[in-house]
Amino acid sequence: MAQRKDNIAFVKALMTHSKYGALAQLFVIDALSKWSDKISSVEPRAVDSPMISGEAWVGVAKEIKDKIDARVS
Template identity: 55%
Template sequence: MKDELDNAVSAGPATRKTNIEVVTDLMEYSRFGGLAQAFVMDALAKHADRVATSDPEAFDTAFLSGHAWVGVAKEIKAKLDAHLSFVISRQIKDPQCPNTKTKVAAKWKCCR
C-alpha cells in the first residue's frame, strides 16, 4: 500500500490520471473487491446528502458559487437515490437476496 501511495505522489503531471481514471481505479481495482465499490458509493451518497441540505452561502468563494455546488450535490443525490432505489427494490423482490432484511434496505423509502 505504501508503494502505491509513493507512486501516486511521485507521478508527475505527464503521468497524472484523469478524475474518471482515478474513480475507475477505485471502483474496479481493489484488493477488497466489490467492497471498494460499496465504499465509494456510500461516500458519494453521504457527501452529496450533506452538501445538498446545506446553506449554499457556506460554500461561496471567489472561485466557487455555493448555489452551483449545492445544485450539483442535489443532482448527484437524486441520481444516486434513483440508482440505489432501483437496485434495492430488485433485491427486495427477490426473497433469496441476502440483503433483503438489512439496514441498507430499510434506509430507502421505496423499500418500506
C-alpha cells in the first residue's frame, strides 16, 4: 500500500501536478481565500468541534485571509 503524503506534500502536489497547469494554483488560492473569508466572519462557537477549538479555527482563518489579502493588494 502506498504511503500517504503529509499535508504539505499533498498541497504541493495539488498545485504543481495538474493537467490544467498554473490554473490549479489559482483555484487553490481562490478556494483558500473564499473559505477563510467565510470562516473568519463566524462566531467561534458555531465551528467548535471535539477535535478543534472554534476560536483556533476562526483565528487561523483570519490569519490566512490576512496573508492572502496582503498578497493580492
